[in-house]
Amino acid sequence: MEESKIISNKRVVIIGGSAGSLNAILQILPDLPVFKSFALVIVLHRRGTDDLTLEELITLKAQTEVKLIEDKVQLMHGFIYVAPSNYHLLFEKDDFFALDTSEKVNYSRPSIDVSFESAAEVYGSNLIGILLSGSNTDGTEGLKAIQNAGGIVVIQDPKSAEMPYMPSNAILNTTPDYILSPEEILKFIISIDK
Amino acid sequence: MIEDIELETLINDIYEYYGFDFGSYSRASLKRRVNRLYHLDGFRNFYEFLSKVRNDSDYYKRLIDEITVNVTEMFRDPTFYRIVRTEILPLLATKPFIRLWHAGCSTGEEVYSMAIMLKEAGLLHKSLIYATDINSKVLETAKKGIFPLRMMKEYSENYRDSGGQEDFSSYYIANYGIAKFNDELAQKMVFSQHNLVSDNSFNEFDFILCRNVLIYFDNDLQKRVINLFDASLAVLGFLALGTKETIKYSISTTKYKQLEKEKIWRKVK
Numbered sequence: 001m002e003e004s005k006i007i008s009n010k011r012v013v014i015i016g017g018s019a020g021s022l023n024a025i026l027q028i029l030p031d032l033p034v035f036k037s038f039a040l041v042i043v044l045h046r047r048g049t050d051d052l053t054l055e056e057l058i059t060l061k062a063q064t065e066v067k068l069i070e071d072k073v074q075l076m077h078g079f080i081y082v083a084p085s086n087y088h089l090l091f092e093k094d095d096f097f098a099l100d101t102s103e104k105v106n107y108s109r110p111s112i113d114v115s116f117e118s119a120a121e122v123y124g125s126n127l128i129g130i131l132l133s134g135s136n137t138d139g140t141e142g143l144k145a146i147q148n149a150g151g152i153v154v155i156q157d158p159k160s161a162e163m164p165y166m167p168s169n170a171i172l173n174t175t176p177d178y179i180l181s182p183e184e185i186l187k188f189i190i191s192i193d194k
Numbered sequence: 195m196i197e198d199i200e201l202e203t204l205i206n207d208i209y210e211y212y213g214f215d216f217g218s219y220s221r222a223s224l225k226r227r228v229n230r231l232y233h234l235d236g237f238r239n240f241y242e243f244l245s246k247v248r249n250d251s252d253y254y255k256r257l258i259d260e261i262t263v264n265v266t267e268m269f270r271d272p273t274f275y276r277i278v279r280t281e282i283l284p285l286l287a288t289k290p291f292i293r294l295w296h297a298g299c300s301t302g303e304e305v306y307s308m309a310i311m312l313k314e315a316g317l318l319h320k321s322l323i324y325a326t327d328i329n330s331k332v333l334e335t336a337k338k339g340i341f342p343l344r345m346m347k348e349y350s351e352n353y354r355d356s357g358g359q360e361d362f363s364s365y366y367i368a369n370y371g372i373a374k375f376n377d378e379l380a381q382k383m384v385f386s387q388h389n390l391v392s393d394n395s396f397n398e399f400d401f402i403l404c405r406n407v408l409i410y411f412d413n414d415l416q417k418r419v420i421n422l423f424d425a426s427l428a429v430l431g432f433l434a435l436g437t438k439e440t441i442k443y444s445i446s447t448t449k450y451k452q453l454e455k456e457k458i459w460r461k462v463k
C-alpha cells in the first residue's frame with residue numbers, strides 16, 4: 001500500500017551558521033529586499049541565555065519583518081524567523097514550529113542538523129538549505145537530509161568564511177548545488193523570490 | 195527513518211497495550227525521539243520494534259524514558275527566577291500557608307531551585323511543594339536530590355544571575371562526582387506520579403509551574419491542561435510556563451493578568 005505523504009507546499013529558505021556566521025548574515029540581510037514567496041528561517045549557534053538580542057539585531061537590520069518563534073506559531077511566507085536560544089527548532093507537517101529542550105546535538109541547542117533534518121521532512125523539494133561559517137561539524141548531516149529530500153543545498157565558500165571549518169566539512173561530505181560568497185548568496189536569494 | 199504511519203501505529207499500540215495516550219503529542223518531536231531510540235537499540239525493522247514494545251513491559255518503560263524529554267536545569271532562565279524572587283514570593287509571603295505545584299518536574303532541578311528561594315525568603319517552613327511527572331524514573335532521582343557535580347558551576351552562575359546571594363555550594367555536599375542537596379530542602383516536597391493527559395486536579399495551589407512541558411502537546415491537550423491548572427489555582431494565585439509558552443490559545447485571558455513580558459500569569463477572578 002502506498003502511504004500518503006502530506007508535505008507542505010510552503011517554500012522555505014533555512015540558513016544555519018555558527019562562529020563567524022553573524023557577519024555573513026549581516027552582509028546578506030540589509031540588502032535583501034522584502035520578499036513574499038517564501039519564509040526565511042535562521043538557525044544560529046548562540047549563547048544559551050533567554051535574551052532576544054539576536055532577534056532584535058536581525059529585526060533592526062532586515063527589511064523583511066521578523067516574527068518571534070514561540071510555541072504554536074505558524075510559518076508563513078514573507079517573514080523571517082529566528083530559532084530561539086536554548087531550544088531545538090522543529091517543523092510540524094501543518095507548518096507550525098515545534099520547540100524541544102532535549103539534549104544538545106553537536107554541543108548545540110539549537111542544532112543546525114536537527115532543524116535541517118526536520119525541515120527536510122516537511123518541505124522536501126520546496127526547501128533551500130544554506131550553511132554558513134562555523135568551527136564545528138553541525139549542519140553537514142542536515143544538508144544531506146535536505147539533499148535526499150530533493151531540496152537545494154547551498155554552502156558558503158570557505159574562502160569567504162571567517163571560520164571555514166564547518167562549510168568545508170559540509171562540502172567534503174555532500175554534493176552542494178552551489179558554493180557561494182555572502183554577496184552571491186544574497187543574489188541567489190533575491191533570484192528565487194517570484 | 196520510521197514512517198509517519200509507523201509512528202501512528204506505535205502510538206495506537208501504546209494506548210491499546212499500556213493505556214498511555216501519546217495521540218496529542220507534537221509529532222515532530224515524538225518522531226525524532228522514537229527514531230533515535232530505534233537506531234540506538236539497533237532495530238532493523240519496524241515490526242520487530244513494535245512487537246518488543248507490545249510484549250516486553252520493561253522495554254516499554256525504557257521507551258517512555260527515552261521518548262519523553264527530561265532535560266532540565268537548576269535556575270534555567272535566571273531572569274524568570276529573579277522575578278519569582280522579587281515579585282511573586284513577597285506576595286505569597288502574606289499567606290499563612292503556601293502550596294506550590296511543579297507539573298512535569300522531571301528530575302527535580304526546578305523544585306530544588308524553588309525550595310532554595312523559599313528558604314532564603316524565610317517561607318520554606320510554611321510551604322508545601324507538590325512535584326509531579328508521568329515518568330516514575332525521573333521522580334526517583336528527584337526524591338534523592340542528587341545531581342551531577344559537573345553541573346554545579348553552571349547552576350551556581352544561574353543562581354547568582356537570578357539574584358541569589360548565598361554561597362551556592364552550602365546547599366549540597368559534593369561526593370564522587372555527585373552533589374547531594376541538603377535534606378532540609380526536600381522536607382517540604384511531595385513527589386508523585388500524575389499524568390496531565392488523563393488525571394484530574396488534586397488540590398488547590400497558590401503557585402503552579404509547568405515549564406517546557408506544553409511545547410510537546412498539541413492545542414487540544416494544551417487546552418485541557420491549562421483548564422486543569424485553572425481548576426487547581428486559587429484566585430490571586432500564579433501560573434508560570436516556559437519562556438516560549440503561552441496560555442493565550444487555551445483560556446480567556448480576561449481571567450488572567452500577565453506579569454509584563456514574563457510567562458507568568460496571575461488569576462484575577
Ligand SMILES: C[S@@+](CC[C@H](N)C(=O)[O-])C[C@H]1O[C@@H](n2cnc3c(N)ncnc32)[C@H](O)[C@@H]1O
Binds near residue numbers: 264388436
Ligand atoms: C523538558 S521536561 C521539563 C522539566 C522542567 N519543568 C524544566 O522546564 O526544566 C518535560 C517533562 O514533562 C514530563 N511529561 C511529559 N508528558 C507528561 C504528562 N502527560 N504528564 C506529566 N508530565 C509529563 C516529562 O516526563 C518530562 O519530565
